[in-house]
Every structure is written in C-alpha cells, then in structure tokens.
Amino acid sequence: MSRVTEIRYVGYATPDFDPEVDFYASKWGLDLVPSHDGMAYFKAKGAFEHHVVRLRRADMKRIDVISLAADSREDVDALHTKVSVSGATIISKPQDLASPGGGYGFRFFSPDGLPFEISSDVTPGAAVAVARWDGVPLKISHIVLHSPDHKALTQWFIDILGFRLSDWIGDFMSFLRCNSAHHRIAILPGPACLNHVAYDMEGVDGMMRGIHRLREKAVDIRWGPGRHTAGNNTFSYFVTPSGFAVEYTSELEVVDEATWEPKVHAPSPLLMDQWGIGVGGPQTMPHPEADSGLFQSAEA
Ligand SMILES: [Fe+2]
Structure with a gap:
C-alpha cells in the first residue's frame, strides 16, 4: 500500500x-x-x-x-x-x-x-555524527496541527495518507505515525494552523545542551523541560522571532508496529509532563489562529 x-x-x-x-x-x-x-x-x-x-x-x-x-x-x-x-x-x-x-x-x-x-527521490544531503553534548537537532521529529474537525482530519490522514493511530489523549489529541516512531503528526482541535514543529535531539543531554545554547543567546524556554506520556518523549518549547512554536525533543518511543495497540490517555497535569518541574505550560504557547494562507498556494 x-x-x-x-x-x-x-x-x-x-x-x-x-x-x-x-x-x-x-x-x-x-x-x-x-x-x-x-x-x-x-x-x-x-x-x-x-x-x-x-x-x-x-x-x-x-x-x-x-x-x-x-x-x-x-x-x-x-x-x-x-x-x-x-x-x-x-x-x-x-x-x-x-x-x-x-x-x-x-x-x-x-x-x-x-x-x-x-x-x-529528493537528493539526500550529507549527515554528520552528532555527539551527546553537541546540542543540535538531528532531524524533524514531529509536527502538531490544529483542525476545526480534528477527528475527521485524523481519519483522513489514516485513510488517505496511510498513517496509523498510535494513541489519543482524551478525545482531543490524536497521535499518528508513518513509521515506527510513535508519532510524526499529532492533531488538536482549533482553527486550522500549525501548532509546532519538533526537532529530535541526541538524548536528554543533547536537548538540555541545546536549551543551554539558546539561553546563552537570550532565547528563553517557553514550556519545559519535561517528558510527555504519549510517545514518552522529552520536550522543551520555544518561539521563533516570527512567532512560530518550535520544540527540542528526544527519546520519542519506537513502537513495534505488529503489536502496538492504541491507548486513550486520561488527561492530567502529570500526563502532559511526567517530570512536573518545567516552567510554563500549554497556556504559555502562542494562541492558535487560523493560518492566513489557507487554500492559497504560496508559489508564484
Ligand atoms: Fe511536540
């Protein structure tokens, strides 16, 4: 398929x-x-x-x-x-x-x-080994979207693009995978827009060293550091000068696709952040607004 x-x-x-x-x-x-x-x-x-x-x-x-x-x-x-x-x-x-x-x-x-x-068939670039303390992104880990009909969009990604359901949090956040990584896309309710893009780091140490570099350059962490439950990945959220949310993450769960059964996680503060020691929270992230380019091609 x-x-x-x-x-x-x-x-x-x-x-x-x-x-x-x-x-x-x-x-x-x-x-x-x-x-x-x-x-x-x-x-x-x-x-x-x-x-x-x-x-x-x-x-x-x-x-x-x-x-x-x-x-x-x-x-x-x-x-x-x-x-x-x-x-x-x-x-x-x-x-x-x-x-x-x-x-x-x-x-x-x-x-x-x-x-x-x-x-x-996109030409690959050259990958270089990233060490534990380098604190730079390895790759994109996942993206999170808002949708006015998040359940319908979740089903559309499954039926049309071949994604598989990994988990739900309550009935408001779906986690979808397109390979053995627990999620590459997650979908929340709200006006159609991108919530954030997450970058995979070399372990918790790579994430923490990345946070350190950003702090040295006067970019403050908006939410985190913490560890989510769905996907068991660590997180730390920041906002770019343009106002787009970005995340450093690490240790996203790799699932056995042959045996994985989707779960529904009951929402709670320690579910969103199992460590519970980070600054901020979802309320400190940019408020979702409908993207200004919906149904308009960006290309000339
Ligand atoms: Fe994320």
Missing part, C-alpha cells in the same frame, strides 16, 4: 525574514543550504534529508508547505490519486520538483486548507 513514510520539511513565509534566518542558523542549530531562489533553506546535521526548513520573505506570516516523503514515484502517483479522489484540492500534479534537492512530487491542500507536498 502506498503511504507517507516520513516528514521532510516545513516551509514558512514571514515578514521577519532576517531575524528568522538568524534564529535557525545561529541559535537553533541548523545549517544554511546554498540556494539561488531568494529563499533560505536549512539542513539538520544528523539526517540525510536535504533540508528541514524553508523560509520565504513575505508581507504575511503563513505556512507555505508541509513536505512529506513517500518511498517511490509510484507511491507519489498512487497517493496523488487517493488525495484527488478524497475530494481534497490538488495544487500541482506529480512532477519533477524545481526546489533544491529536486525529486518528484505533488502538492495539495488538506481538507482544512493547509498546503502539503508529498515527494520521492
């Missing part, structure tokens, strides 16, 4: 382009990738993915694209058919991609209007 197998990158538009570039390059710990289209591309050191962030200078802040991976051109074509038949709006049909790294892919709007891409 053709399905999504990984997250590739998130493309953002922002009026605060220069501070945002500086944040990812000199604070967050990503590496600028050379490009010639006026946009800024960033690679995470620890993985082969060509880039994990794309920034575009614009008048309005918005999500330009959430890029997902499939294993082959045949899978891209099959997923294009499934997305089309589901009634979702296609932005561009499967084609060779002009973006750095190339590949073959198509774009569409989710049922809520957020722009997605699914691609294969």
